[in-house]
Amino acid sequence: MANSSVTMDKLVALSKARGIIFPGSEIYGGMGNTWDYGPVGVEIKNNIKRAWWKRFVTESENSYGVDAAILMNSRVWEASGHTTSFSDPKMDCKRCKTRHRADNLIEAHSKGTVNPDTMSNEEMENYIREHQVHCPNCGGFDWTPIRTFNLMFETSRGVTDESQNKIYLRPETAQGEFVNFLNVQRTTRAKVPFGIAQIGKAFRNEITPGNFIFRTIEFEQMEHQWFCKAGTDEEFYQAFKKKAYDFLIDLGFNPEHLRFHDHDKLAHYAKEACDIQYLYPMGWQELNGIHNRTDYDLSRHQEYSGKTLTYVDPVNGERYIPYVIEYSIGADRLMLAVLSEAYEEETLENGEVRNVMHFHPAIAAYKAAVLPLQKNLAEPAKALAARLKKRFAVTYDEAGSIGKRYRRQDEIGTPYCITTDFDTLETGTFTVRDRDTMEQQRMTAEEIAAFLAEKTLF
Ligand code: ATP
Secondary structure, three states: OOOOOOHHHHHHHHHOOOOOEEEEOHHHHHOOOOEEEHHHHHHHHHHHOOOOHHHHHHHOEEEEEOOOOOOOOOOHHHHHHHHHOOOEEEEEEEEOOOOEEHHHHHHHOOOOOOOOOOOOOOHHHHHHHHOOOOOOOOOOOOEEEEEEOOOOOEEEOOOOOOOEEEEOOOOOOHHHHHHHHHHHHHHHHHOOOEEEEEEEEEOOOOOOOOOOOOOOOEEEEEEEEEEEOOOOHHHHHHHHHHHHHHHHHHHHOOOEEEEEOOOOOOOOOEEEEEEEEEEEOEEEEEEEEEEEEOHHHHHHHHHHHHOOOOEOHHHHHEEEEEEEEEEEEHHHHHHHHHHHEEEEEOOOOOOOOEEEEEOOOOOOOOEEEEEOHHHHHHHHHHHHHHHOOOOOOOEEEOOOOOHHHHHHHHOOOEEEEEEHHHHHHHHHHEEEEEEEOOEEEEEEHHHHHHHHHHHHHO
C-alpha cells in the first residue's frame, strides 16, 4: 500500500464523486460537521462494522453484543460524570467570531510537541498569550478567556410543556454496556472475565477544524468492555492493546502508519490509558482508545441506581465489582483511516496514472464487478452476476469502454473485475482481473464463487 500522495481534499473529492460520502444536507448549503454515506460508502462502513463485530464478538470467546437505547435515563449521565465534567476548553476569536478548542490550538501551534492534556485552563491561556497563537481562521490575536461547554446534546421528552423532562443524546455507547452488565451476565451465564460489545451512534456538540469525518457531531462508536477481576486487569489491558492493534494490521494497515500513545494525564478513575494513533493526512491523531477504567463505572451505577452490581463467583462465592478494560474505536474515524490507507495514485508502465483504492477485499463495497466486453455478451454476464449476488455484493456495468469501467472499479476499490468475452460462450469461463496486480486468469463460475469466498474472508 502506498498513500504518500493522499490529501484530505483528494479523499473528500473522490468520496463525493464516487458515492462514498456526501456533505450532510448539501442542497440546503450543508450543515457543519455532518456527512452522509452514499451507496458505496454505506457498504464499506457496514463491512468495517461487520469485520469488527466478527473479531470482537462472534469470533471471540466470552464476548456478547448488545444494542442499547440511545436515549437513557438522565441519572446515567450523572453517575458517569458526563453532566458535570464532559466539556472542552473553548475560546472565541473576537475578531472573526469563530470558536476554537484551546487544546487544539496549542497542539497545532506546537506541531504536536506540547501536550495540552497536562495543562490547566490558566496554563493554556498563558501558552497562547506567550506564544502569540493566532486565530487559524482570520489570523487575528484577540481571544476571549477559556470557557468550558458541556458537549452533550440536550433534548426533552414528553408531549406537553408541563411534562417536559431534560434528556440527552448519548455522547458514548459505553454506558449502555455498563447498565446491562448483570442482564448480560445472567442471561448468558457468563463467568468473569467476559466482554460486552456494542456498535451505535453517539453525539457530541464538538467544534472542529474540519478534517472531513475525523471529528463529527454525530458518529458511530464500536466499543468493547471487558469485565475482569482486579489483579488481572493489567494482563487484559495489555492483551486488548495487542488485539486492537492486530485488528488494524489484519485490515491491511502499514505498521509505520500506526503508533501507541500513552496518556500523560489520566481521568481520575483510570489506572492506565493509551490511544492507537494513525498517520492521517493532517498528521498523527487518535484512532482508538484503550482504557483501564477500574471498578469506577459499575461502582458509580451501583451507587446512583441503588441496585447491586456485584458479581458472585460461582466457584467460591466471592462477591466483587469487576474492573473494566475498555476498547473504543469510532467507525467513521476508522473509515477515514481505511480510505486514507487504501488511496494510491499509481503510475503505470505506459505513463498513465490510475487512482486505486487498495481496500482489504472484505471491506470493499463490491467484491466483484461483472463487465461484459461488449453489449452482445451481456447475457452470460448478467447470469453470472445474478448467481454471485446470492452470496456476495457484486455490481454489474456494461456502460462505456472496458478501460473506463476498470478505472471506475479501481477508484471504489473493487478487488476483482470479471469480464465475459467470446471464449465465455464456447468454454463457459470468465476472465478475472486482480485490482492490485491487474493480472488476469480464467475461471468457471463455480471456481469464481469459491475464489471470492476465500479472498473476501476476514
Ligand atoms: P478525542 O480526544 O479525539 O476527542 P476522545 O478521547 O474524546 O477523542 P473517546 O471518548 O475515547 O474519544 O471516544 C472513543 C473513540 O470514539 C475515539 O477514539 C474516536 O475513534 C471516536 N470518536 C470520539 N469522538 C468522535 C467524534 N467527534 N467524531 C468521530 N469519532 C469520534
